[in-house]
Amino acid sequence: MNAYSVQLTSRLVAALSFAAIALVAGCGEPRIPTYPVEGSVKFDTGEPVPSGMVEFRPRGEGPIACGKLDQFGRFTLRTFATDDGAVAGKHQVVVVQHLPPQSGPKAPDEHAEHQSVLVAPEFASYATSGLSAAIKPSDENEVSLIVRRMSRP
């Protein structure tokens, strides 16, 4: 085998392996870009909302983003991965709390000690929450949300 054919064959091998890698790796679908968003939820009296979730829903097309409130009422949004933020544009926002169902003989106000930190239920529905936020295509977005306390029936 002469030098020319060796060179030709190795080129062929290189081309084949390249094609194999390209095929196996595939072409990932490009994802819609998201921008980091942090924020806080406070009661209208100024205290932070220490538990619950926020969900941002784009007014146009796009995936929703969620964040979990910490005890200082702070959240960081995620869409596809941890802390990746939300898509740019205007969003509707809900603030929802999930209390674990409790059982056993307890007083009707079984969550009485927690009443002062419950958010009014209308903030849990997009139809009634009235909260909104605009996310800019920048590396820093800070959103402040104000909610009312639940009034005891």
Add this chain to the structure above:
Amino acid sequence: MRMTNRSAVAFTLVELLVVIAIIGLLIGLLLPAAQSAREASRRADCMSRLRQIGLASTNHHDAVGAFPPARLRSRVWDWEEGACDSSQPSWLVRILPYVEQANSARQWSLYGRFEDHLPEVRESSPAIFSCPGRRSSSDAVIPSQRMETKVTYPCGCMGSEVVNLVSGAVGDYAGNHGDYTGGSYGLLTDYWRGGNGTGIIISSRPKCRAGEPAGWLDKVRYKDVVDGGSNTFLAGEMHIPRGRVAQVPENGPMYNGKDLTAFARIGGPSIPLARGPEVDWLPNMGFGSWHPGICPFVLADGSVRTVDNEIDTVALQSLCHRFDGEGLEEDNVTPIWGVY
């Protein structure tokens, strides 16, 4: 001449490399195809079990006159009259006769407490209630144990509760309890109380006789599915984070009516479809599968469909809600033609 002879009987290094490269290329082409074929067959298997569960529930409707109640749960405070519910079996026990499990169905008492049944009855897990690919048969039962579970209170503070867990079978499918209407605030209007659910498989109030349940009140019939059977989920795969299979509270005993999320789930704003097994930060209440990109559901008309994991939560809510006046948008749901 000797050189020519030698090259006629032996491979050169380059020839060998070329052959290896070609074989490698072929394997490389084949592997992803084989993987996706395996995943497709797992998905088809999970969806066919879901279809059986859907048919069993509609058969229950035909035989009993209503869809099975997710479980018994009162809508009064626990010490008031009308609260005789405790841990009576969930809807999965009620459909056992319709998934060819008549023998185990006979061993259950529909109005007896879960823990009063024999371990072999509680732990029997028909294959139809688990999704292959997510669990092996050793992950189909939780043993009895005394354990501590973490609880986050609304104040943001963490606490823990000691639970005496009674052994039982665990599964992958959950009835559609509806959306989060009513919320969970410790009130009688909470979504998980009897008759408050907006889905098909909802918690129902018990009929009490001498302090023991003897029937159930809130019956969901086809006429109550105002949006139509083809616009409302009946059941789907429930979200369980990776590593939490057969663990409490994410995947508790599915026949024990006490723990709603072990056999019924909800969907809507703040409870999206989980986008895969790595999602461990959502409240443990929603649907989600381990199949890439989609979650299978059986609808109240008995058809099985896959739903895009990135479905808008308001669209998801309307599919979970049986009387909200909204139906399917074809963008979000892929009909499976020809498979079933």
